[in-house]
Amino acid sequence: MAPEIRRSLVQHSLLRRDPHAVLRRLLEHVPPGTRPDAPGKELEQRIADLLGKPAALFFPSGTMAQQTALRVHAERTGRRTFAAHPQCHLAVWEEEGYNAVHGLRHKQVGDHHGLITFDDLAEVREPLAALLLELPQRDIGGLLPTWEDLVAQTKWARDGGAAAHMDGARLWEAQTYYERPFAEIADLFDTVYVSLYKGLEGVRGAVLAGDQETIDAASVWRRRLGGATPDAWPPAVTALMGLDEVLPRMAEFRDHARAVAAAINADGYARTRPEVPQTPLFHIHLPASKDAVAAAAKRILEETGVELPQHPKASPDPTRCGIELTIGVASLEFTPQEVADLIRQLR
Incomplete structure (x- = not known):
């Protein structure tokens, strides 16, 4: 028998994800007559507005959202390579899905134990579909580049014809370092993925935000990958709760x-x-x-x-x-x- 958890220092503890407690809170936030698609639409609009992007799309997982974003950027540019840190989430946690599913190639940039620098990017000699930057860089201690470095690196990507994509799984937390509006940070990037279950403490899910054309293309890949799930209101409602109660x-x-x-x-x-x-x-x-x-x-x-x-x-x-x-x-x-x-x- 598993030991009882009475207090926890683990963010994704079963203590926080207790189904009975989650269901009780859902009842408090879903009034009678709520349409099943309403919470998802509200969530997408709120995150699009918060990030200053024209459109946003719910995904059942961040893994699917990010691979979709990179696939769309690859098809737009006609390039198959994206640059990212050696310890980015796609390299460490996703079984190389970007390659197995989408035929993309990860160009590792930077030291395993340090942040990507502009000098690291200057060593890249091949055309890129996208530069992926994780804010903060989880696997090296939650480190963040300075604002000046972030501006320079995203500009470098765009000047080279590549998209700038943010792995913003923890953008909600990173904003406290930059102390700038979310929209100002997101404006440096063509696409932004945010998690709904990490900092916001929802049950699951992610949102990808960007321009309307990119999000429309992403919606096609979401369906192809089985992510256009009906009745996605439970994760949407818990994410809305997180925006109201946890984000501040x-x-x-x-x-x-x-x-x-x-x-x-x-x-x-x-x-x-x-x-x-x-x-x-x-x-x-x-x-x-x-x-x-x-x-x-x-x-x-x-x-x-x-x-x-x-x-x-x-x-x-x-x-x-x-x-x-x-x-x-x-x-x-x-x-x-x-x-x-x-x-x-x-x-």
Whole structure:
């Protein structure tokens, strides 16, 4: 029998996704007589307006949304290669679907452990369909380029005839770093994908935004890939709830993340990357092996009901590993010192 989760520092914890609790909240937000297609249409329009784009389209997953965007850009340009970081989501988490399904090629740009630089882009010698930039770069600690770098890199793509595409799975969190309107950030990009279940804490789904012609083409590929699902109102409603209730709290989450990171670094057992988080997401580097940390997290859950990240990432040094922490609604229940004390137990 799985141990009971009573408190959690895991963003996608079963504690937050409890079906009974989600259904109760849905009832509060869906009045009698609501048409099944109404929440989805409202969601698409709200995100298009928020990002300053002419059109937006709901997808059942971010994986499908991003591959679709790149496919459309490839067909528009007649090019099959897109440039992106070696640790972008498409490379790490999607089984090379961009190639297996769409015949696209990923040109890796930049260092595995650092942000893409303009000098990295200058080394690209082949025509591109698109430049994909992930904001923030999750797998290197939630790092973000400066505004000046972001402007220069997206301009570089467009000047070369390529589209600029944003993996904005965590754009909601990244905005707290740039402190500019969402539409001003999105204006640098031809297409923008945003997640509905990460920062917004919905149940699933994604939205792709861009110009009307691109979104119309994307709608064809969404149907071809089986993503034009009817009755998609449950994820749409939970996303609308997130826009109303969670999105306004992103700066609060970022500030708490910084306080948590400061407590961890002051303790001295572990270190965070970055030292001062730029968003509510950051990494914690521990002086213990991956197996030891996983076993300790399991023990803490069994003994206390407190859920910590269960899947640490190995380091080139086998005596060290790292975990990812994202501060959201549930993790605000933990004081910074509580988190630092729990991290010290991961050994």
